[in-house]
Amino acid sequence: MRVFVTGASGWIGSATVDELLAAGHEVTGLARSDASAAALEAKGARVRRGDLDDLASIRAGAEEAEAVIHLANKHDWSNPAASAAAERGAVQTIGDALVGTDRPFLFASGVAGLSQGRPSTEADPSPFHGPDSPRGGSENLALGFVERGVASVSLRFAPTVHGARDHGFIAAIAAVAREKGVSGYPGDGANRWAAVHVSDAARLVVTGLAKAPAGSRLHAVAEEGVPTREIAEAIGRAFGLPVASIAPEEVQGHFGWIGTFFGMDLAASSAATRELLGWTPVGPTLIEDIDAGGYSAAPSAG
Numbered sequence: 001m002r003v004f005v006t007g008a009s010g011w012i013g014s015a016t017v018d019e020l021l022a023a024g025h026e027v028t029g030l031a032r033s034d035a036s037a038a039a040l041e042a043k044g045a046r047v048r049r050g051d052l053d054d055l056a057s058i059r060a061g062a063e064e065a066e067a068v069i070h071l072a073n074k075h076d077w078s079n080p081a082a083s084a085a086a087e088r089g090a091v092q093t094i095g096d097a098l099v100g101t102d103r104p105f106l107f108a109s110g111v112a113g114l115s116q117g118r119p120s121t122e123a124d125p126s127p128f129h130g131p132d133s134p135r136g137g138s139e140n141l142a143l144g145f146v147e148r149g150v151a152s153v154s155l156r157f158a159p160t161v162h163g164a165r166d167h168g169f170i171a172a173i174a175a176v177a178r179e180k181g182v183s184g185y186p187g188d189g190a191n192r193w194a195a196v197h198v199s200d201a202a203r204l205v206v207t208g209l210a211k212a213p214a215g216s217r218l219h220a221v222a223e224e225g226v227p228t229r230e231i232a233e234a235i236g237r238a239f240g241l242p243v244a245s246i247a248p249e250e251v252q253g254h255f256g257w258i259g260t261f262f263g264m265d266l267a268a269s270s271a272a273t274r275e276l277l278g279w280t281p282v283g284p285t286l287i288e289d290i291d292a293g294g295y296s297a298a299p300s301a302g
């Protein structure tokens, strides 16, 4: 299949492009820099130069392809509204380009805010609607295209898609630990984070492209919930730092933007996804990756 991938140079996108190429797909990756373009070309992927703010380029990429996988995100944590607006704009543009084609449109999403007091499941609809909601309400916007002839599929990634050289949320928490000289966890550290290794996440994306019906919500989750206290203990071991509880009212001040997420219970099940696709995660656990030094090269905060 000819697949257009946004975010093809990113953490999940790079692994996904490798999986797509290995499965025999033709990949065109969106690249906004010479470095990202060169990395894609070196793998054997084609390149479409463009930016999330260049919707004409995204539209053309989607129109030329037989399937779209949208993984780009600005991730500007100092301006979440701008990231959400760009996300919504890209999803609207790709959806519009695919109307009436029945072509697969797989797009990144997450598990935050789907349930209260229990792990979220694929049956939980996103409560986020409209441009002012998290991620710009992009999951519901994209799934709304199903009735207009687009095979939209939500890729709900665990809050940590981990592995060596990951620069995501766990790297940010590790950076705070190094800066503060203490590996903290929120409150009693009983709140949990779902987790998945990046190789399993990429394999899920490619399996979902082949097999997921339109309208599916897939959970890229290997571990249902790792207590934040265990995450902090592993980071403490990795950097030789003391481990301490951070009082709930101090979490935001201590951790900064990542505190919003580290203080949340983000447990999630993937039972329905495994059943639907026959997908079985096999990669290392989050704690194994931290213990193996996967985050030891993380830059310090600020």
Ligand SMILES: NC(=O)c1ccc[n+]([C@@H]2O[C@H](COP(=O)([O-])OP(=O)(O)OC[C@H]3O[C@@H](n4cnc5c(N)ncnc54)[C@H](OP(=O)(O)O)[C@@H]3O)[C@@H](O)[C@H]2O)c1
Pocket: 006, 007, 008, 009, 010, 011, 012, 013, 030, 031, 032, 033, 036, 050, 051, 052, 053, 071, 072, 073, 074, 075, 108, 109, 110, 156, 157, 158, 159, 160, 161, 162, 168, 169
């Ligand atoms: N990683 C996780 O644990 C996780 C968890 C839940 C959800 N997600 C979601 O999954 C998706 C992929 O995440 P990721 O971890 O792979 O992200 P990432 O490593 O930060 O990669 C982001 C990608 O988006 C591209 N990008 C950023 N700003 C852009 C812009 N203005 N125009 C065009 N491209 C732009 C980047 O290009 P450059 O290479 O040029 O910078 C990169 O390819 C995102 O939507 C993310 O929110 C990730």
